[in-house]
Amino acid sequence: MLGVWTPDQIRAAEQQLFARTPEPVVMRRAAHAVAVHTARVLTEVTDGVAGRRVALLVGAGNNGGDALWAGAFLRRRGVGVTAVLLAPEKAHAAGLAALRRAGGRAVPAEGASADTSGIGAEAADAVERADVVIDGIVGLSARGSLRPTAAELVRRVSVPVVAVDLPSGVDPVTGAVDGPVVQADLTVTFGGRKPCHVLGAGAVCSGEVEVVDIGLDDHLPAPELRVLRPAEIGADWPVPGPSDDKYSQGVVGVAAGSATYPGAAVLASGAAVQATAGMVRYAGPAADVVRSRWPEVVATGSVGDAGRVQAWAVGPGIGLGASGRDVLQHVLESGRPVCADADSITLLANDPTLWDARDPDVPLVLTPHAGEFARLTGQELGPDRVAAAREVAARFDAVVLLKGNTTIIAAPDGRVLVNDAQHAWLATAGSGDVLTGLIGALLASGVEPWLACGYAAHVHSLAADLAAHGETDDPTEPGAPIGASALLEAVPLAIRKIRRAALA
Numbered sequence: 001m002l003g004v005w006t007p008d009q010i011r012a013a014e015q016q017l018f019a020r021t022p023e024p025v026v027m028r029r030a031a032h033a034v035a036v037h038t039a040r041v042l043t044e045v046t047d048g049v050a051g052r053r054v055a056l057l058v059g060a061g062n063n064g065g066d067a068l069w070a071g072a073f074l075r076r077r078g079v080g081v082t083a084v085l086l087a088p089e090k091a092h093a094a095g096l097a098a099l100r101r102a103g104g105r106a107v108p109a110e111g112a113s114a115d116t117s118g119i120g121a122e123a124a125d126a127v128e129r130a131d132v133v134i135d136g137i138v139g140l141s142a143r144g145s146l147r148p149t150a151a152e153l154v155r156r157v158s159v160p161v162v163a164v165d166l167p168s169g170v171d172p173v174t175g176a177v178d179g180p181v182v183q184a185d186l187t188v189t190f191g192g193r194k195p196c197h198v199l200g201a202g203a204v205c206s207g208e209v210e211v212v213d214i215g216l217d218d219h220l221p222a223p224e225l226r227v228l229r230p231a232e233i234g235a236d237w238p239v240p241g242p243s244d245d246k247y248s249q250g251v252v253g254v255a256a257g258s259a260t261y262p263g264a265a266v267l268a269s270g271a272a273v274q275a276t277a278g279m280v281r282y283a284g285p286a287a288d289v290v291r292s293r294w295p296e297v298v299a300t301g302s303v304g305d306a307g308r309v310q311a312w313a314v315g316p317g318i319g320l321g322a323s324g325r326d327v328l329q330h331v332l333e334s335g336r337p338v339c340a341d342a343d344s345i346t347l348l349a350n351d352p353t354l355w356d357a358r359d360p361d362v363p364l365v366l367t368p369h370a371g372e373f374a375r376l377t378g379q380e381l382g383p384d385r386v387a388a389a390r391e392v393a394a395r396f397d398a399v400v401l402l403k404g405n406t407t408i409i410a411a412p413d414g415r416v417l418v419n420d421a422q423h424a425w426l427a428t429a430g431s432g433d434v435l436t437g438l439i440g441a442l443l444a445s446g447v448e449p450w451l452a453c454g455y456a457a458h459v460h461s462l463a464a465d466l467a468a469h470g471e472t473d474d475p476t477e478p479g480a481p482i483g484a485s486a487l488l489e490a491v492p493l494a495i496r497k498i499r500r501a502a503l504a
């Protein structure tokens with residue numbers, strides 16, 4: 001797993017490091033890495049380093065200091081470097097001196113200009129003629145989006161941007177963006193990923209993220225968030241072994257859909273079929289439709305007749321009436337792990353006595369989208385989705401998978417996984433039903449619920465990406481919209497892909 005640490009965790013570790021290694025030494029390490037990566041980007045876009053031009057956007061703090069020192073290192077490789085100072089009187093003194101000693105220039109961002117923007121002519125010229133821009137406007141101490149002068153400079157950038165630590169304008173803790181922001185091609189960060197690199201708009205604005213070792217590792221506590229690597233999901237994805245039979249791999253029960261709306265039943269059952277090789281039982285009024293689409297599913301009319309299962313996936317399309325409530329109650333009373341989605345979340349929100357049906361020792365997974373989350377908690381979801389998911393996981397003693405372009409998976413003990421889809425192809429009717437089936441199947445196979453959600457979320461978003469790109473299988477090519485059936489069809493491709501990653 002990749003760790004993600006909050007700015008507070010990083011700052012505390014940094015203080016411990018500074019007790020042993022002086023701050024300027026650490027900053028030079030950080031800045032040197034920025035310079036090395038910028039040189040790589042320069043080579044990619046201009047086929048060379050010496051004689052190329054780099055503009056540094058420099059704010060008031062140490063983030064700007066990193067940029068200035070990176071500029072000094074680039075000067076040594078023959079790059080023409082101009083620092084554009086957003087707060088000239090507050091610019092990092094040692095970094096600025098290092099840049100000047102190395103032959104770099106520094107100009108104020110504001111000054112007499114040819115237009116009404118207030119951007120000085122030299123600053124405008126530096127940004128517009130640069131081959132690569134380094135964003136050192138603001139880092140870990142960022143508050144809010146870019147201020148007007150910085151925003152105006154950033155608006156003029158039309159070349160690749162290397163962000164120091166994080167793209168300026170994103171909230172370091174939540175990844176939220178509510179105004180002008182830097183869109184980086186590459187973010188060079190220090191010691192470990194920060195939440196803004198993996199959450200929401202921040203993840204998009206970060207571009208590629210390079211983590212540089214500056215000696216913080218020994219001082220970092222357990223990470224606040226974690227991101228699963230495809231290879232580890234692939235290595236752990238349940239597949240049959242020589243001694244397995246259909247029962248030993250886990251039987252999943254699917255309680256979804258209705259006679260009028262059988263789609264949810266077909267999709268959730270199909271996802272369970274595609275996810276693992278054991279057995280899928282369907283229980284509900286769409287039994288005939290499910291059987292005709294998925295002949296391998298053992299389908300019955302009601303949960304009472306379903307037979308033994310190792311886990312239940314319940315909710316999509318079961319309705320909010322008495323029959324849906326009965327289904328949910330039966331499933332919760334079964335003493336088996338349950339993935340409760342869609343209508344079951346609303347049913348739980350409408351009737352809190354349903355919580356009494358649950359055996360507290362048996363894992364429960366809740367998979368709300370923002371609307372269901374608000375119903376369940378009685379309050380709207382704010383920008384800090386991680387804190388919200390963690391709080392609700394603890395409150396309901398359940399694993400909470402909060403849906404969105406960035407999926408947050410919180411366990412009751414506070415562990416949080418993040419899955420950033422990096423695309424929006426999953427925004428299609430029925431995709432949630434597929435996710436429910438995937439999670440149910442993994443629970444039945446005995447995968448720990450928090451990980452089961454992480455595995456399912458990853459395969460779900462990967463399958464959508466593969467389906468959208470069809471035969472090209474190339475995410476840099478334009479994709480085409482998909483429906484949930486195409487998503488479902490791509491699930492085996494996605495599983496093969498992560499299993500292949502595990503072999504590499």
Ligand SMILES: NC(=O)C1=CN([C@@H]2O[C@H](COP(=O)(O)OP(=O)(O)OC[C@H]3O[C@@H](n4cnc5c(N)ncnc54)[C@H](O)[C@@H]3O)[C@@H](O)[C@H]2O)[C@@H](O)CC1
Binds near residue numbers: 214
């Ligand atoms: N934490 C670490 O381990 C290390 C941190 N380093 C660098 O230090 C940075 C943090 O430095 P600082 O704490 O000095 O803070 P920043 O450089 O992030 O911010 C400096 C100042 O900018 C102002 N500011 C906040 N939001 C703003 C906005 N939206 N627009 C304009 N100005 C804004 C604030 O008043 C703040 O004091 C990191 O991001 C990283 O680049 C590195 O030098 C190496 C080690």
Ligand SMILES: [K+]
Binds near residue numbers: 164167
């Ligand atoms: K920055």
